[in-house]
Amino acid sequence: MRIDPADVVTGALDAAGRAEAERLMREDPAFRAEVEGLRAVAARLDALPPEAWDPPEPPPLRIADLGTVGAARPARRRRWRLSVPVPVLAVASVALLAAGVALGSLMGDDGPAAPRTERALALAALPEAPRAHGQAEVLTGGELAIRMDGLPASRDGDFYAVWLLDASGEMIPIGSFRVGADGTATVRVPLPEDPSRFDYVDVSVEPGDGDPRHSGHSVLRGTTA
């Protein structure tokens, strides 16, 4: 009787087959090694979490625009006009907390040199999220790190977006994220080549409607100076 080692693992043997398999396990080291190798594989298959078999549906890639911003190809950057009137920006900027507070690094990095903080700024709450507050750092290497709390949890399909804008109302999206029930978020996004050209960092709530323009629903804002 020929016994396939995989039959031992899958339990596909009748009584006579099991008896023969037991004998081979005792007397045939090669057979035993084969069965043990297959058993290890079967055990790993048994242990796989459901998400490994049925991966969840990811949200749309919101960072496609960010990647374009982060790349050294500014001509491809997309820009939109801000739907919030400029005078509103000016008023909001007066209410900002003083910038320049030194912050520790927000995040670690795998790279050989951890980024350092070049500039720090505070983000002030806007009326749509009065309990929100945030702190941002411009990091060496051309990134912006932002830590926020007090934000409303993201509703289904909605997300938050980070924008850079100037006083004329020109703005570009640089990152997106979602917020859980704890109302906190920490993000790190690449900056355009010359972030000093922009006057403000803005965080808005965006509906998942595919419209790439600013929704006009800003929750946090701070100057980049």
Place this chain on the structure above:
Amino acid sequence: MRLPGSERREEERLAAGLRRRDPAAIEAVYARHAPGVLGFLVRALPDRATAEDVLQEVFLEAWRRADGFDPSRASLSTWLLVIARSRAVDQLRRRVPEPRDHTDPTVPELQDPESAVDDLLGQWRFAELLSRLSEEEARILRMRFHLGLSQSEIQRETGLPLGTVKTRMNRALERLRHLVEEGEGR
């Protein structure tokens, strides 16, 4: 782990696109690999919203670091999972742990987050191997090990002869074992 030739060429093409900063390349990489990476992150992190945030970070980092990806050293999937592992650990370290009573013997010691994420990473890299099997082999293993069907139930479900079910399952297990050994041998 060596990829089949067609798969390797496709990965090289995508890697070249990433290095050129071609948005179509990151979109294609996202379409292929975001579900798997999100599955890993959903298991590693405490909630779906956080996992989705970190997923965005992972692909953003892949975009920024595309020059560092060498398709001859690792698959795209492995590279992305390693990035996801780092970002997940960062995220877990930022969380404030719940207060615990260390004198209460009924409270189990929590696994170090980093080691738990590493365990998960091992599972996902193993799961990656399933995509190297033929469609029918992967399907048979899924029915047996994920859905928990017996060989007779698989026979009824698929309409295949029982002998074919057994043969395919045995062949799939053996192929998978070979792939595991090949990966560990590298």
